[in-house]
Amino acid sequence: MVTIAVTGKGGTGKTIISALLIHFLSKKYDLLAVDADPDSNLPDALGVTPRKTLGEIREVFQVSRDEMGTLNKEQWLEGKIYSEAITETDDYDLLVMGRPEGEGCYCFANSLLRGVLRKLMKHYDVVVIDTEAGLEHFSRGTISGADYILVVTDMSRKGLSTAKRIKELSSDLKLNFKKIYLVGNRIMNEDGAEVIKKFADEEGLELLELLPYSEEIVKFDIEGKPVVMLDDNSDYSLRVKKIAEKLVGDGNG
Numbered sequence: 001m002v003t004i005a006v007t008g009k010g011g012t013g014k015t016i017i018s019a020l021l022i023h024f025l026s027k028k029y030d031l032l033a034v035d036a037d038p039d040s041n042l043p044d045a046l047g048v049t050p051r052k053t054l055g056e057i058r059e060v061f062q063v064s065r066d067e068m069g070t071l072n073k074e075q076w077l078e079g080k081i082y083s084e085a086i087t088e089t090d091d092y093d094l095l096v097m098g099r100p101e102g103e104g105c106y107c108f109a110n111s112l113l114r115g116v117l118r119k120l121m122k123h124y125d126v127v128v129i130d131t132e133a134g135l136e137h138f139s140r141g142t143i144s145g146a147d148y149i150l151v152v153t154d155m156s157r158k159g160l161s162t163a164k165r166i167k168e169l170s171s172d173l174k175l176n177f178k179k180i181y182l183v184g185n186r187i188m189n190e191d192g193a194e195v196i197k198k199f200a201d202e203e204g205l206e207l208l209e210l211l212p213y214s215e216e217i218v219k220f221d222i223e224g225k226p227v228v229m230l231d232d233n234s235d236y237s238l239r240v241k242k243i244a245e246k247l248v249g250d251g252n253g
Contacts, residue, residue, distance in 0.1 A: 005129040008152035009162035013185040018130035019045035020240040023228040026092040029125035035096040047226030053098025147178040155192045181208035
């Protein structure tokens, strides 16, 4: 199994990249897509209407135990995830984590959730996780780990600052990722490319790919079209496809 997590500052395009990675990799592999960002934009980028989120199921778990019957808590939670939280498509399965809406401690529910997710993810060849702007799910252990972290940044100072913080956090927490890569996105010219290359060198991050600014993606966003409708032979799509092939090739080799 190969696990790819995509992170970076909000607005840098990490969800677009996640969606296109899912689009290409699901053509060859049994894939689980995980939306671990509380803003939950991945379903829109994929053109999929999700079922219940894990946050909603966790809420039910907190307030009502009556329907569990003879099942233990882990069995009940696992059954709920399979029957209500996983959205099945022809090419991949989608799991939206969401966020809890109520108050109170979710420590016990989170502990059960960690165990269920570890078992669930083992059933797939590839798992692609669209994360929030950080490594919170990994530091909390909600998601046990990833082979590859893609830190997405644009040319903005905030994007670069977030990328630096993610790299430092990974080191401070001693998270055992196989590799952390930098992906430059929305690069408009050679000057922008040089900014990203210089940043990667200074921070000791391997630059995996530079993705161009795409007017078509902007148009899709304005019109509410899923980014996976982008032409597979466009420059942007081909570069993301190259990323997908490198990561899964590395994972299988």
